Amino acid sequence: SEKHTDEYEDVPGFCKSATIDEIKGHGYVLTPGRYVGAEEVEDDGVPFDEKMTELTAKLYEQFAMADQLEATIRKNLEALGYGE
Numbered sequence: 001s002e003k004h005t006d007e008y009e010d011v012p013g014f015c016k017s018a019t020i021d022e023i024k025g026h027g028y029v030l031t032p033g034r035y036v037g038a039e040e041v042e043d044d045g046v047p048f049d050e051k052m053t054e055l056t057a058k059l060y061e062q063f064a065m066a067d068q069l070e071a072t073i074r075k076n077l078e079a080l081g082y083g084e
Contacts (some may be wrong), residue, residue, distance in 0.1 A: 013039030 010016045018035040026034050044051075077083045 011039075012037050 008017060011035060016035045016037070022035065023030070074083060
């Protein structure tokens with residue numbers, strides 16, 4: 001269960017209470033990313049090259065599936081008299 005308190009707490013990637021000095025240090029630019037930052041992401045232990053190879057293979061499978069689906073949709077539209 002979540003612990004609820006009345007005390008404010010910065011949450012990386014979500015919210016931050018910036019000081020005037022921090023804002024001044026950024027030239028008074030109020031872009032949230034300058035202050036909020038990014039939340040910490042857990043490392044899953046899979047090396048980048050391995051993960052990228054896996055994801056690229058999956059993407060190419062999905063491209064092939066998209067091509068098949070497009071061909072089927074075009075064929076069905078043509079059968080209904082709406083094709084090119």
